[in-house]
Amino acid sequence: MKKKNTLLHSVSFKIYESEFISMVGESGSGKSIICLTILSLLRSSNLKIDSGQIWYYKNNEKIPLLNLNEKEIRKIRLNEISIIFQSPLNSLNPKIKCGEQILEGVKYNLGLNNKFSKIKTHSLLKSVDFSDTERIYNSYPHQLSGGQLQRIIIAIALSCNPRILIADEPTTSLDNITQSEIICLFKKIQKKI
Numbered sequence: 001m002k003k004k005n006t007l008l009h010s011v012s013f014k015i016y017e018s019e020f021i022s023m024v025g026e027s028g029s030g031k032s033i034i035c036l037t038i039l040s041l042l043r044s045s046n047l048k049i050d051s052g053q054i055w056y057y058k059n060n061e062k063i064p065l066l067n068l069n070e071k072e073i074r075k076i077r078l079n080e081i082s083i084i085f086q087s088p089l090n091s092l093n094p095k096i097k098c099g100e101q102i103l104e105g106v107k108y109n110l111g112l113n114n115k116f117s118k119i120k121t122h123s124l125l126k127s128v129d130f131s132d133t134e135r136i137y138n139s140y141p142h143q144l145s146g147g148q149l150q151r152i153i154i155a156i157a158l159s160c161n162p163r164i165l166i167a168d169e170p171t172t173s174l175d176n177i178t179q180s181e182i183i184c185l186f187k188k189i190q191k192k193i
Helices: 031-038 070-079 098-110 114-127 133-137 146-158 176-192
Strands: 055-058 061-064 081-084 164-167
Touching: 031 081, 070 081, 070 098, 081 146, 098 114, 098 133, 098 146, 114 133, 114 146, 146 176, 164 176
Parallel strands: 081 164
Antiparallel strands: 055 061
């Protein structure tokens, strides 16, 4: 019989509306696992949750996220909670223009036609501080800087108008100035969510 290894234990925190919280810990301490677990993105792995629950409150209803089936949790992912992963290059398709990748999320999440999806996509690009939205829309990931790619990923995460935005180390691979710009962008977004 395989020995059971506990990766995390006694994790507890609350996030309130309009709140900005950070988890701090060394590499390998479980920050990413917590982020992925909130949205049930580890279900197909060999990881198992022995005890506990993740509660999501909506319209005075207490929803147990760990008890939801795949269809139910997908609805939460699309309409309530978005995640920004660590590496934008790993999150974007190198063969598809950045604007089209945002547009795909807008069409799927909001059910808009092509014309209104493109308008919403340009609006999202502006909301993450791009001024030349047409150039960014038509750029492939390899044509943009790390900070620009991170803003593309943020725009994709915002495409479903989430109530909660989880960012898994969104500034790790960026220089100090760009890190500061991304943090300021998050604070700006926080005021709008």
